[in-house]
Amino acid sequence: MGSLVLFELxxxxxxxxxxxxxxxxxxxxxxxxxxxxxxxxxxxxxxLSFNPLKILHSNYFSAVFALxxxxxxxxxxxxxxxxxxxxxxxxxxxxxxxxxxxxxGLGAFHGLPSLQRFVAVETNLFSLATLPxxxxxxxxxxxxxHNHIDSxxxxxxxxxxxxxxxxxxxxNKISSISVGDLxxxxxxxxxxxxSRNDIKHxxxxxxxxxxxxxxxxxxxxxxxxxxxxxxxxxxxxxxxSLFLGEYRDISKVESIDQSLLNVLCDLHLQELxxxxxxxxxxxxTFSPCLNNISRVRVIHTYFSxxxxxxxxxxxxxxxxxxxxxxxxxxxxxxSLTKLRVLQITHTKYLRYFDKYFEGLQNLETLDxxxxxxxxRLPWVKLxxxxxxxxxxxxxxxxxxxxxxxxxxxxxxEYLDFQHTSLASPxxxxxxxxxxxxxxxxxxxxxxxxxxxxxxxxxHSLRVLKMAGNSFANNQLVDNFRNLTKLHFLxxxxxxxxxxxxxxxxxxxxxxxxxxxxxxxxxLHPETYMxxxxxxxxxxxxxxxxxxxxxxxxxxPASLKHLDLSANLFDCSxxxxxxxxxVKNSSALLRNVQNMVCYSPSDLKNVQVMDFVLASCEINxxxxxxxxxxxxxxxxxxxxxxxxYFYLYYIMVLFIGNKFSEEKEAVYDAFxxxxxxxxxxxxxxxQQPLEEELPYFHLCLFYRDFIPGVSIITNIIKEGFQTSRxxxxxxxxxxxxxxxxxxxxxxxxxxxxxxxxxSLILVVLDGVDKTALHRKLGLFRYLRRNTFLTWKDRxxxxxxxxxxxxxxxxxxxxxxxxxxxxxLKSG
Numbered sequence: 001m002g003s004l005v006l007f008e009l010x011x012x013x014x015x016x017x018x019x020x021x022x023x024x025x026x027x028x029x030x031x032x033x034x035x036x037x038x039x040x041x042x043x044x045x046x047x048l049s050f051n052p053l054k055i056l057h058s059n060y061f062s063a064v065f066a067l068x069x070x071x072x073x074x075x076x077x078x079x080x081x082x083x084x085x086x087x088x089x090x091x092x093x094x095x096x097x098x099x100x101x102x103x104x105g106l107g108a109f110h111g112l113p114s115l116q117r118f119v120a121v122e123t124n125l126f127s128l129a130t131l132p133x134x135x136x137x138x139x140x141x142x143x144x145x146h147n148h149i150d151s152x153x154x155x156x157x158x159x160x161x162x163x164x165x166x167x168x169x170x171x172n173k174i175s176s177i178s179v180g181d182l183x184x185x186x187x188x189x190x191x192x193x194x195s196r197n198d199i200k201h202x203x204x205x206x207x208x209x210x211x212x213x214x215x216x217x218x219x220x221x222x223x224x225x226x227x228x229x230x231x232x233x234x235x236x237x238x239x240x241s242l243f244l245g246e247y248r249d250i251s252k253v254e255s256i257d258q259s260l261l262n263v264l265c266d267l268h269l270q271e272l273x274x275x276x277x278x279x280x281x282x283x284x285t286f287s288p289c290l291n292n293i294s295r296v297r298v299i300h301t302y303f304s305x306x307x308x309x310x311x312x313x314x315x316x317x318x319x320x321x322x323x324x325x326x327x328x329x330x331x332x333x334x335s336l337t338k339l340r341v342l343q344i345t346h347t348k349y350l351r352y353f354d355k356y357f358e359g360l361q362n363l364e365t366l367d368x369x370x371x372x373x374x375x376r377l378p379w380v381k382l383x384x385x386x387x388x389x390x391x392x393x394x395x396x397x398x399x400x401x402x403x404x405x406x407x408x409x410x411x412x413e414y415l416d417f418q419h420t421s422l423a424s425p426x427x428x429x430x431x432x433x434x435x436x437x438x439x440x441x442x443x444x445x446x447x448x449x450x451x452x453x454x455x456x457x458x459h460s461l462r463v464l465k466m467a468g469n470s471f472a473n474n475q476l477v478d479n480f481r482n483l484t485k486l487h488f489l490x491x492x493x494x495x496x497x498x499x500x501x502x503x504x505x506x507x508x509x510x511x512x513x514x515x516x517x518x519x520x521x522x523l524h525p526e527t528y529m530x531x532x533x534x535x536x537x538x539x540x541x542x543x544x545x546x547x548x549x550x551x552x553x554x555x556p557a558s559l560k561h562l563d564l565s566a567n568l569f570d571c572s573x574x575x576x577x578x579x580x581x582v583k584n585s586s587a588l589l590r591n592v593q594n595m596v597c598y599s600p601s602d603l604k605n606v607q608v609m610d611f612v613l614a615s616c617e618i619n620x621x622x623x624x625x626x627x628x629x630x631x632x633x634x635x636x637x638x639x640x641x642x643x644y645f646y647l648y649y650i651m652v653l654f655i656g657n658k659f660s661e662e663k664e665a666v667y668d669a670f671x672x673x674x675x676x677x678x679x680x681x682x683x684x685x686q687q688p689l690e691e692e693l694p695y696f697h698l699c700l701f702y703r704d705f706i707p708g709v710s711i712i713t714n715i716i717k718e719g720f721q722t723s724r725x726x727x728x729x730x731x732x733x734x735x736x737x738x739x740x741x742x743x744x745x746x747x748x749x750x751x752x753x754x755x756x757x758s759l760i761l762v763v764l765d766g767v768d769k770t771a772l773h774r775k776l777g778l779f780r781y782l783r784r785n786t787f788l789t790w791k792d793r794x795x796x797x798x799x800x801x802x803x804x805x806x807x808x809x810x811x812x813x814x815x816x817x818x819x820x821x822x823l824k825s826g
Contacts, residue, residue, distance in 0.1 A: 023039070023040055023042055023043040023044065023045075024043070024044065024045035024046075024814050025039055025043055025045070025046050025047070026047045026694060026809060026812075026814075027046070027047060027048050027051065028047050028048070028049045028050050028051070028071075028694075028809075029049075029050040029051065029802065029806055030051060031051065031052065032048065032051040032052075032053070033051070033052055033053060033054070034053070035048070035060070035061070035063065035064065039063070039064060041063060041064060041065060041066060042066050043064050043066060043067060044066055044067060044068045044069065044090075045067075045068065045069040046064060046067055046069070046070050046071070047071040047694075048070075048071065048072055048075060049071050049072065049073035049074060049075065049095075050073065050074050050075070051075050052075065052076045053072070053075040053076065053077060054075070054076050054077060054078060054079070055077070055078070055079045055080075055081070056077060056079070056080045056081060056084040056085075057081050057084065058081050058082060058083045058084060058086070059083060059084070059086050059087065060084045060085070061084070061085060061087065061088055062086065062087050064088075065087045065088060065089070065090075066090060067088050067090065067091050068090050068091060068092050068093070069091075069092070069093045070088070070091060070093065070094050070095070071095045072094075072095060072096050072099065073095055073096070073097045073098055073099075074097065074098035074099065075099055076099065076100070077096065077099035077100070077101060078099070078100055078101060078102045078103065079101075079102060079103040079104075080101065080103070080104050080105060080108040080109075081105050081108065082105035082106065082107035082108060082110065083105075083107055083108075083110050083111060084105075084108055084109075085108075085109060085110070085111050085112050086110060086111035087111055088111055088112055089111070089112075089113055089114060090114055091112055091114060091115055092114050092115060092116045092117065093115075093116070093117045093119075094112070094115060094117070094118050094119070095119045096118075096119065096120045096123055097119055097120070097121040097122060097123070098121070098122050098123070099123050099124075100123070100124045101120075101123045101124050101125065102124065104130060104131070104132060105132070106132050107132070108132055109132060109133055109135075109136060110135065112136060113137075113138060114138055115136050115138055115139060116138055116139060116140045116141065116163075117139075117140065117141045117143075118133065118136065118139055118141070118142050118143070119141075119143045120142075120143065120144055120147070121143055121144070121145045121146050121147075122145070122146040122147065123144075123147060124147070124148065125144060125147040125148065125149060126147070126148045126149065126150070127149065127151070128144075128149060128151075128153070128154060128155050129155050131144075133157070133161075134155070134156075134157025134158075134160055134161075135157075135160075136161065137160055137161065137162065137163070138163060139161050139163065139164055140163050140164060140165045140166065141164075141165065141166040141168075142161075142164060142166070142167050142168070143166075143168040144168060144169055144172070145168050145169070145170040145171050145172070145193075146170070146171045146172070147171075147172050148172065148173055149169060149172040149173060149174060150172070150173040150174060150175065151174065151181070152169070152174050152177050152181045152182065152194075153178070153180070153181045154181060154182060154183070154184040154185065155184070156184060157184075158184035158185065159184045159186075164188070164190055165190050165191065165213075166190060166191045166193075167185075167190055167191065167192050167193070168193040169192075169193060169194055169197065170193050170194070170195045170196055170197075170216075171195070171196040171197070172197050173197065173198070174194065174197040174198075174199060175197070175198055175199060175200045175201070176199070176200060176201045176202070176203070177199070177201075177202045177203065177206045177207075178203045178206055179203050179204075179205055179206050180206075181206060182206065182207065182210055185210060185212075186209065186210065187211065188210075188211060188212070189211050189212065189213045189240075190212060190213055191212070191213050191214040191215075191216070192212055192214070192215050192216070193216040194215070194216065194217055194220055195216050195217065195218040195219055195220060195243075196218070196219045196220070196247075196250075197220055198220070198222065199217075199220045199221060199226070199230055200222070200226060201226075201229075201230065202229075202230040202231075202233045202234060203233060204233040204235070205233070205235070205236060206233065206234065207234040207235075207236060207237035208235065208236030208237070209236055209238075210236075210237050210238065211238040211239075212237070212238070212239040212240070213239075213240050213241065214239070214240060214241040214242075214243070215237075215239045215241070215242050215243070216243040217242070217243060217244055218243060218244070218245050218246060218247060218275065218276070219245075219246050219247050219250050219252065221252060221253055222252055223252065223253060224253050224255075224256075224257075224260060227244075227253050227260065228259065228260045228263055231244075231260070231263045231264065231267075232263040232266070234266075234267060235266030235267065236266065236267075236268075237267050237268065238268040239267065239268070239269055239270075240269075240270045240271060241270065241271040241272075241273065242264075242267070242269055242271070242272050242273070243273045243275060244256065244272070244273070244274055244275075245273070245274055245275035245276045245277050245299075245301070246275075246276045246277060247276055248276055248300070251276070251277075251278065253277070254277070254278040254279070255277060255278055255279040255280065256274055256277055256279075256280050258287050261287035261289055261290065262287045262288075262289050263289070264287070264289040264290070264293075265287075265288075265289040268292075269292070269293050270293065270294050270295065271293065271294065271295040271296075271297070271317075272290070272293050272295070272296050272297070273296075273297040273298075273299065274296075274297070274298050274299070274301050275297075275299040275300060275301065276299070276300045276301065277300075277301040277302075278301070278302060279301065279302040279303070279304065280298055280301050280302065280303050280304070280323075287310070288310040290309070290310060290313060290315065291310055291312060291313050291314055292314055293314065293315060294314055294315060294316045294317065295315070295316065295317040295318075295319075296315055296317070296318050296319070297318075297319040297321070298319065298320050298321070298323050299319070299321045299322065299323075300321065300322050300323075301323055302323060302324040303320060303323040303324060303325060308332060308335060309332070309333065309335045309336050310335075311335060313335065313336050313337075313338065314338055315336050315338065315339060316338050316339060316340045316341065316362075317339075317340065317341040318333070318336065318339060318341070318342050318343070319341075319342075319343040319344075319345075320343065320344045320345075320347070321343070321344075321345050321346050321347075322345075322346045322347055322348075323344075323347060324347065324349055325344065325347055325349065325350050326349045326350060326351060326352060327350070327351070327352035327353070327354065327355075328344060328350070328352065328353045328355075328368065328373075330353070330355045330356050330357045330358075330385070331355050331356075331357075331358060333357065333360070334357050334358040334359050334360060334385070336360070337359060337360065337361065337362065338362055339360055339362060339363050340362050340363060340364050340365065341363075341364065341365040341367075342363060342365065342366050342367070343365075343367040344367070344368055344371070345367060345368070345369050345370050345371065346370045346371070347371050347372075348371070348372060349372070350368075350371035350372060350373060351371075351372050351373060351374050351398070352373070352374070352375065353368070353373055353375035353377070354375070356378075356381040356382065356384070356385045357382075357385030357386050358384075358385050359385065360385055360386045361386075361387060361388060362388055363386040363388060363389055364388055364389060364390045364391060365389075365390065365391040366386070366389060366391065366392050366393070367391075367393040368393065368394050368397070369393045369394065369395045369396050369397070369416070370395070370396045370397075371396075371397050372397060372398045373394065373397040373398060373399075373400065373420075374397075374398045374399045374400075375399075375400055375401070376400075376401040376403065377394075377400055377401065377402050377403065378403045379402075379403065379433050379434075380403075383410065387410065387411070388411055389411060389412055390411050390412060390413045390414060391412075391413065391414040392412060392414065392415050392416070393414075393416045394416065394417050394420055395416045395417060395418040395419055395420055395441070396418070396419045396420060397420040398420070398421065399420070399421045399422075399423060400417060400420055400421070400422055400423070401422075401423035401424055402422060402423070402424045402425060402430035402431075403424075403430070404424075404428045404429055404430055404432055410435070410436065411436055412434055412436060412437055413436055413437060413438045413439065414437075414438065414439045415431075415434070415437055415439065415440050415441070416439075416441045417441060417442045417445050418441045418442065418443040418444060418445065418465070419443070419444045419445070420445055421445060421446045422442060422445040422446065422447055425442060425445070425447050425449075425454060426447045426448050426449040426450050426451065426454050426469075427448075427450050427451055427454075428451065428454075429451065429453045429454060429455075429456040429457060430454075431455060431456075431457055431458050432456050432457035433457060434457060434458060435457060435458075435459055435460060436460050437458055437460060437461055438460055438461060438462045438463065439461075439462065439463045440458065440461060440463065440464050440465070441463075441465040441466075442465070442466045442469065443465045443466055443467040443468050443469070443490070444467065444468035444469070445466075445468075445469060446469070447466065447469040447470075448469065448470045448471070448472065449466075449469065449470070449471045449472065449479055450472045452477065452478050452479055452481075454479060455479065455480060455482065455483060456482055457482075458482070458483060459482065459484070459485065460485055461483050461485060461486055462485060462486060462487045462488065463486075463487065463488040464480075464483065464486060464488065464489050464490070465488075465490040466490065466491055466494070467490050467491065467492040467493050467494065467514070468492075468493045468494070469494055470494055470495050471494060471495075471496060474495050474496055474497040474498070474519070475496070475497065475498040475499075475500065476491070476496055476498070476499045476500060476503045476504075477500045477502075477503055478500070478502055478503055479503065480503065480504065480506065480507060481502075481503075481506045482506070483506070483507060484506055484507070484508065484509070485509055486507050486509065486510055487509055487510060487511045487512070488510075488511065488512045489507065489510060489512070489513050489514065490514040491514065491515055491518075492514045492515060492516040492517045492518065492538070493516070493517040493518070494518060495518065495519065496515065496518040496519060496520055497518075497519045497520065497521075498520070499515070499520065499523065499524075499527055501524055501526050501527055503527070504527055504528065504530075504531075505526075505527075505530050507531070508530065508531075508532065508533070509533055510531050510533065510534055511533050511534060511535050511536070512534075512535065512536040512537075512538075513528075513531070513534060513536070513537050513538070514536075514538040515537075515538065515539055515542070516538045516539060516540045516541050516542070516563070517540075517541045517542075518541075518542050519542065519543055520539070520542040520543060520544065521542075521543050521544065521545070522544050522545075522547065522551070523539065523551070524551075526554075528554070528555070528556065529554040529556070531556045531558070532556060532557075532558060533556075533558055534556045534558055534559055535558055535559060535560045535561065536559075536560065536561040536562075537559060537561070537562050537563070538563045539562070539563060539564050539567070540563040540564060540565040540566050540567070540591065540594070541565070541566040541567070542567050543567065543568050544564065544567040544568065544569070545567075545568055545569060545570040545575070545598075545599075546569060546570055546575035546578040546579075547564075547578050547581075548577075548578070549577050549578075552577075552578070552581055559588065560588070561588070561590055562585075562588050562589055562590065563589070563590040563591055564589065564595060565590070565591035565592070565593075565594035565595050566591075566594050566595075566707070566708065567595070567598075568598040568599070569595065569596065569597050569598055569599075569608055570597075570598065570599045570600075571597035571599070571600070571603045571606065571608060571611050572599070572600055573615070573616035576613060576616045579608065579611050579613060580613055582595065582608050582609065583609060583611075583613070586609075592607075592608075592609055593607065593706070594706070594707065594708060595607065595608040595609065596608065596708055597611065602634065602637055602638075605708065605709070605710065665722060665723065665724045665813075666697070666699075666722040666723070667697050667698060667699035667704070667722055667723040667724070668689075668696040668697050668698065668723070668724055668725060668808050668812060669696065669698055669699065669723055669724065669725040669726065669727045669760070669808060670698075670699040670719040670720060670722075670723035670725070670726050670727070671685060671698050671699065671700055671727045671729065672726060672727065672728045672729065672734075672740060672743045672744060672747065673728075673729035673731075673734065673740070674729075674731060674733035674734045674736075674737045674740055675702075676731075676733040677729055677731050677733055677734070677764070678702060680729070680731075680764070681700065681729060684790065684797070685698065685727070685729075686698060686700065688801055689801075689804075689805070689808070694805065694809070696805075696808050696812075698727075699718065699719055699722065699723050701714065701715075701719075704718060705718055705719075706718060711739070715743055715746070716746070719743075720746060720747070720750050724758065724808075724811055724812065725758050725759075725760055725807070725808060726747045726750075726758060726759050726760065727760045727762060727804075728740075728743075728744055728747065728759065728760070728761050728762065729762050729764065730761060730762065730763045730764065730767060730772065731764045731767055732766070732767060732768070732771075735767070735768075735771055735772065747759050759786070760786040760788065760804070760807050760808075761786065761787045761788065762788050762789075762790055762804070763787070763788070763789050763790070764790050765789070765790060765791045765792055786803075786807045788800055788803055788804060788807075
């Protein structure tokens with residue numbers, strides 16, 4: 001029957017957030033032919049995918065009646081008998097993907113009153129009439145993609161599926177749609193996906209009176225003539241959102257022109273999305289049929305600037321994404337008098353913003369982010385053309401020059417320039433006219449604040465983000481004195497060495513202050529004692545040695561979160577008051593595990609919380625008598641520190657089993673590899689194992705090792721002791737690495753202590769097998785451990801990942817979050 005992979009008890013939250021105990025079992029690729037015995041009847045999630053079940057007999061799942069999720073992907077099922085799922089009253093998700101179904105009993109899906117999602121992708125289905133699901137009245141999603149269905153004639157039972165919201169026929173063989181085919185969807189408001197069907201004809205009035213939330217027609221038409229005629233015959237359709245276009249790697253209709261858009265006149269349409277077309281060749285004027293459409297989206301489609309929108313258009317939301325524009329077509333868009341939201345993003349050719357809008361009285365949001373704009377931004381021009389503008393996003397561009405003027409966008413509330421080089425802020429009051437601005441982000445904009453009036457005029461500002469910039473002489477003086485309404489201030493990573501006493505005293509409403517990643521020695525108590533509303537102070541990664549007693553007494557009473565980690569703490573008795581306060585303030589302090597001593601040298605890297613305060617209370621006479629003993633201890637400590645590597649390794653060999661029993665497994669596998677193979681690990685291990693079902697959690701040194709902790713401690717405590725398995729990525733770089741050889745030795749020793757095969761050897765293609773055997777003697781261990789070879793070929797990758805997942809599944813347990821994510825992703 002094969003080995004069963006068991007998962008620990010998981011908890012699912014009910015609608016009233018109370019825990020319901022249940023089990024989750026993952027039994028994929030175990031060569032099972034039936035449900036394994038021993039599975040409790042409380043199980044709620046069962047994955048039997050990639051097992052040769054072949055036939056589901058009557059009452060097949062009666063022993064696991066509490067199921068809510070069942071995955072039968074690629075189980076070679078060719079027959080499902082009547083009442084096969086009888087008794088699964090709570091089942092909400094059923095996946096049958098990739099099964100060559102031939103025989104379905106009329107009652108094959110009886111006993112599923114709660115089924116909401118039914119996935120039958122690639123199931124050899126030829127006709128909807130042979131799919132006995134008319135009684136599944138709770139169904140919300142039906143996915144029949146990649147089958148052989150050649151007719152969209154919906155059986156009458158669809159009229160009983162009153163909760164159906166998503167119906168997917170992608171990649172079938174539907175070539176025509178006739179009047180009456182969709183009558184069963186009358187009075188519905190669902191999403192209908194017909195992408196990648198070779199539609200050659202749609203009969204006139206086939207969609208008349210039909211109401212759809214979304215209709216997706218990507219890659220459906222052989223040429224423009226068929227596409228135009230088909231859409232024209234869809235007259236009378238009410239659809240909220242229509243998707244037209246192709247796929248990046250499959251393109252039949254190269255462009256959409258005005259004549260094709262003209263046929264949209266007879267559709268009742270709210271939103272149009274044109275996606276993945278070579279071009280939207282509209283001629284000089286857009287079709288007047290767009291007049292009644294409120295939202296138009298053009299995505300990954302070349303868009304000519306030689307156009308004019310029709311007059312009296314009702315377009316309120318217009319989006320261009322990666323559309324080949326090289327300039328903001330402001331004047332061309334000025335005819336859209338009802339436009340409220342304009343987005344032009346992710347266009348690598350967009351550099352110019354020389355002409356400005358005219359008469360856009362209703363424009364509230366302008367998003368020009370993630371382009372390559374190099375422009376001068378006069379506030380007066382924006383105010384004249386878009387007086388109602390509230391949100392302006394120019395982040396992730398090249399360079400913006402701001403002008404100082406007497407009046408600006410009077411209603412502007414949100415302004416984002418992050419990661420865009422700004423030419424003038426800091427030297428002149430560039431924001432003087434923005435009296436209503438609430439949110440300003442100028443993080444990483446190459447700004448150096450020189451003028452004390454850099455932020456003058458921002459009387460209503462609540463949030464100011466300016467991380468990654470700098471101040472004159474690396475000092476914060478009176479730059480924020482007029483920001484009396486500020487709630488959030490981020491001046492992290494600004495190279496600050498000094499903050500004057502008066503620089504922040506006017507910020508009486510400040511709630512969050514981030515001064516991390518600077519070079520500050522401390523915050524004078526008078527600097528922050530006036531923050532009566534401050535709840536969060538982030539001071540991590542500075543050069544603080546300790547806080548004085550006066551500093552601590554003047555901390556705001558409202559403070560709830562204080563981060564002092566990664567500073568240069570002096571753990572000497574001179575700061576005993578501060579060290580005692582740290583021990584008593586665990587509820588207030590954040591990241592206390594990263595609060596480590598910097599001095600004295602014998603306590604370097606020791607956690608501040610572990611400092612022994614009793615050492616500061618020793619009688620001087622005892623100290624004098626104990627000098628010799630102390631000196632001896634210091635020598636021992638120095639020797640231990642010097643030979644820490646070897647001592648720690650010996651300790652692991654002798655008491656590793658005890659540690660492993662006490663240490664909870666956090667990761668599925670600790671990955672040993674050379675830093676030169678990091679890119680391979682990210683692409684071939686991290687991405688498929690952590691981002692694709694089933695999910696695994698890997699321990700990777702560049703992401704999971706704790707900063708400030710020695711490498712050896714990280715390897716042992718954060719790697720081996722918290723991981724179920726060890727994956728060794730053996731390459732030529734690996735064989736040459738001293739650290740990799742050490743880690744592999746520890747892994748092999750750890751395996752002997754644990755008395756189990758937990759080592760997975762992944763040998764990359766091209767590694768010299770002779771050198772592998774000579775240097776490491778790995779072949780002695782190949783029979784005891786999993787040995788996989790990776791080759792740079794698609795089929796080899798697929799086999800490799802299947803074998804690797806199978807090895808990692810042994811002994812794996814699910815967490816609550818992973819179970820919820822699997823339910824959501826599945």
